[in-house]
Structure formats: structure tokens, C-alpha cells
Amino acid sequence: MIEVQNLHKSFGAVKAVEDVSFSARDGEITGLLGPNGAGKTTTLRMLYTLMKPERGHVLVDGRDAASDPLGVRRALGVLPDARGLYKRLTARENIEYFGRLHGLDEATLRRRCDALIAALDMAAIAGRRTEGFSQGERVKTAIARALVHDPKNLILDEPTNGLDVMATRAMREFLFGLRAEGRCVLFSSHIMQEVVALCDRVVVIAHGRVVADAAPQALREQTGAASLEDAFVQIIGRSEIRAA
């Protein structure tokens, strides 16, 4: 369970995030939708305590990110916008490195690695150095790395970015699997179809503010638009006017 309350963050004169509140529940996939530069990545960065909010609170399973950042990070699996792998290490070594940093013992580590490598269909690449990996192979490795400590909550920044159709479908199935296990999945995207196909709830962000928070179906009904895309355009459009 991830709860976000009145987050504020600015860089100099630019207000990147203004009074953002939402929550992502266990056993649901929550999508953070918004155009490029809306403040999605900054919001997520505050969730996994890479940045400190100027105001507001982040609670993960009831833990406050401000007072217990390590506890929050322990409860989170994170696929950041920056996917950087260590290219002189194999995929498995990349995953193991993060597992050890999470303090897993060697037996648990081996079990988790084997399970993730099987679940993500990575057996063929696990022993290879990540230098020269395709975009899909890189994302898989980064996801396995984020899940190695079996976190209850998962934050994914644009997880399907750069993936082909097959890889995107596989990713979707994988996320549904995580939801079925009762985990809280929060992901950001600027791609409409993505959100429709995946989300139980959509939080729309524009200009650093939350402009809508509902199920995809409800969103369409709210705006009276024929498709979610139209609804999205309407919602963003309203906020443009408000911002101006």
C-alpha cells in the first residue's frame, strides 16, 4: 500500500510537483498517467526516497519515508527511469548484487534468483554479461533486480518504454501475475493503451497536479468521452486552461 499526501517539489522557480495526493492499493495495478514533463518521474523519485519532498508525506505500508527511508526502500521494489545495469557483470550477478545489498542470505538469494530467472524467461541470458543486451533483455534484468527481495510494493517508471509488442505483452502478463499475488503495483506511463490494458485505477497528472483519479471506465463516464483517449485529452485540456 502506497499513500501519497500533498507532495510538493520544485527545482528553482519550476514547480515540478504541486500538491499531489493519491494512493495505490494492494492487489491493484495503479497507473500514473500524464504527458511528458508532467512530474511523474519526480513523484516516483520522492516515493523511493531518492528525493525529499518540500512538503507532504509518503507512506509505504504505513512507514513514513521522511522518518524511515531505509524501511520504505526495503518495502519497495523499484524500476527507475534510469535502468543502468553493470555491463561487465552477468545478468545474474547484477541481480545478486542488489539482493546482497538488501541483506538476503546466500540460500534465499539463490532461490529468489532462480525463481525470477524462470518467471521472466531469462534462463538463456542469465549467465551472459549484460553488455550488448537488447532493450527487452535489459528491462527484464532490471525488473528481476527490483524484485529480488520479494517486495510487497512495486514502482515501475515507464516499464514498457522501448519494448516491442511481444515483450510488452509478456510484461503485461508478468504484472498481472504480481497483482494476483496481492502486491501493490504502481507504474507510470504516457501511453494510453498501456493504461487501459493494465490498470485498475488511473491517476492523471498534468503540470505537477493530479487532475483525475478513478477507474478507467469511470474516467470515461465522468467526461462523457467516447474513448479513454478522448477523456484524457479532455482532462489534460481542462488543466491547460486552469494552468494558463
Place this chain on the structure above:
Amino acid sequence: MHAALTVFLKEVRENLRDRRTLVNALLTGPLLAPVLFVALINVQLHIELDKAGKPLPVPVVGAANAPNLVAALVQMGMVVKPAPRDPEAAVRQQKADVVLRIPAGYAAHWSRGEPAEVELIYDSSRRDTHEDVSRLRDMVKRYAKIVGAQRLLVRGLSPALARPLVAADRDQATPQARGALIFSMLPYFFVLTAFLGGMYLAIDTTAGERERQSLEPLFANPVPRRRILLGKLGATTAFALVSLALSVVAFAIAGRFIDTSRLDMVLDLGAHFATFVLLLMLPLVLLLAALQTLVAAFAKSYREAQTYLSLLMFVPVLPSVLLIVVPVKAQLWMYAVPLLGQQLGIMQLVRGEALGAAPVAACLAGTALAALLAILATMRVYASERLAISG
């Protein structure tokens, strides 16, 4: 397992797989300097020792004016060369190193018992000819002294009368200390080796990791950033230390190839020397690693970090140059200054002197304190939000 240790092991493993880092830290860095050093010293020895025994060719103007003088000089090693038409021009144009001119009035002065004059034509701004000029001058002086003594003896006087005072040289330099002059660049070589040994890791673990966008996921792990930094610093220090140790060993082996007996000096780069060098350098290696990481943390890219660090590399040369240009008597406080302390200490070891407990303690404590401050400063930079964002 402790998180810092995990980071340390990963950085070491990753960099051991990087050929460029390995070659630079463990091969060219530690081995190039000793090889270069031995070659330079042997060349220098060769030139100086060879010159002393070699015939000295000198163009002589008016050799016929003083056949006895010329004969005596030839016996001392001078070889008479045909005189150029314009000796001054020949020296200025570097066609001749030194020209001896015997004026026409030489014989007349000589037979009257007045000081006869010969001229040495040379260019004092040409350093390479100093040796030849002073050899020729010595020959002339020696001849004058012999003839002067003979003249006194002929008149029944003791030659000692003409020498009321003698300044006797009592050089207290030990054979090691004579070697020290040549070896005053040795501490700089050690510092440079440690610097190069750690440089690639310092860049790779901070600026490189940020450029490859792996710093952000790394910081999402439940590990305080200072522990991650300690692991990275540890790896950088370890590479620098291995590099330095290899270099010290290489110098110990290279020292055997320097023919010190011809130099009339003793050079001891053995186990005792190596142990103390490593001890004195230990806190400095840590300080360098912290400074390199600090500088690399400010750089936006690998390349930028490389540029900054190449500039930083010139700082350690300062004490070496300073001590060569302005030789100072070592005070205890100087040992506490990082770099300067190591320079003084290592030079003392090269000179074969025992290193007191107080200077060693001052050197270790002063540099360790500086290293601690540098680590704390680097921790502050690591804690900043800006650091992880790759843009």
C-alpha cells in the same frame, strides 16, 4: 554481509574485468616509472663517467705560440683541432664548444716571467658545454701550478710559500645521500603511481556509474549512501595500494640494475625501504582516493571527470619541485603536511637515514586527518539529491 563489503567486492570484481583499468593500474603505472627511471639514470651515469676519461677535442688558435703548453695539455687528454677562422662566431653558432686562443704575445710575457694569458672562448648559456670548459680550465690551471712550483724550486724556495692557505673538502655526505640527489623525484613517482592506480576506479564508481544510469537504482536499495561510498572508496584504495606495492617492488628490482658502484654511492630500495614507503603512503592513498571520488562526483560525465583528475594529478608534483628549487631543513610540522611529509620521509629513507618515531607519527596522523576530512566532504556530496540524477 555488510553492505560496504558487498559494494567493495562488486567494484573490485567489475574492474578486474576491465582490461583498460587493469593495464593502467597494474601494469603501465607501476612498471613504466621504474623502467624509465633506471634507463634515465644509467644514461646520465654513462654520459658523465664517459666524459671524464675521454679525450677532449679543442680547436686551438696560435698553437705555435706555446708549443710546451700545448704539449702538456695534449698529455692531459686534449686533442688539438684545426682553429676556425673566427672562433667567437664558431662558438656562437655552436660549431665549436670551446676554443683555446694563445695570443702572439704569450712567449714574450712568459720569458719575462709575467703572467701569460690564454683565452677560453665559450658560451656559458650552453649547459652541455660546461663540462668541457671546466675540464680545459682545470688543465690550464694544473699546468700553471706545475710551472709555478718549478720556478720557485729553481729559486730555492718551497712551493708551499705560494700556498699560505688550503681549503680542504670534507664532504659529509654518506654514499646513500649522494644518491639521494638523483632520486629526489622518487617520492613523486610513488604518489603518481598511487594516483593512477586509483583514478580509473574513482571515475568509474562515481561519474561512470552516473553516466551509465546505474546510480539511481543503486540508491534505491535500503543501504545508507555513506556505506555505498565506503565500499567504493575501499575498492579505489585497494587498487591504488596494489598499484603502489607493485611499483615499490619494481623499484627494488630496478635498483639492482643501476650500477651504483660507479657513482660512489649506495642505493637501498630493499625490504626495509619498501615497508616504510608503504606505511607512509597508506593514509595518502586513502586521501587521494577520497579526493578523486570527490572530484569525480562533481563531474557530469566520465570524460569530464577524466579532465578534472588529469589537472589534479599535477598537485602532487609541487612538494617535489618545491624541495628541489628551495631546499629546506625539515621541521617536524612539515611531516604533518600531506604530500610534503611523504616526500621528506621517503627522501630520508633513500638517504639511508633512520626515520624517527615522531616524524612517522606526524606524517601518518596529519595525512590521516586530511583523508578523514576529504571522506567526510565526499559523504556530504554523496548525500546530495543532485548526485544520483543522471539527467
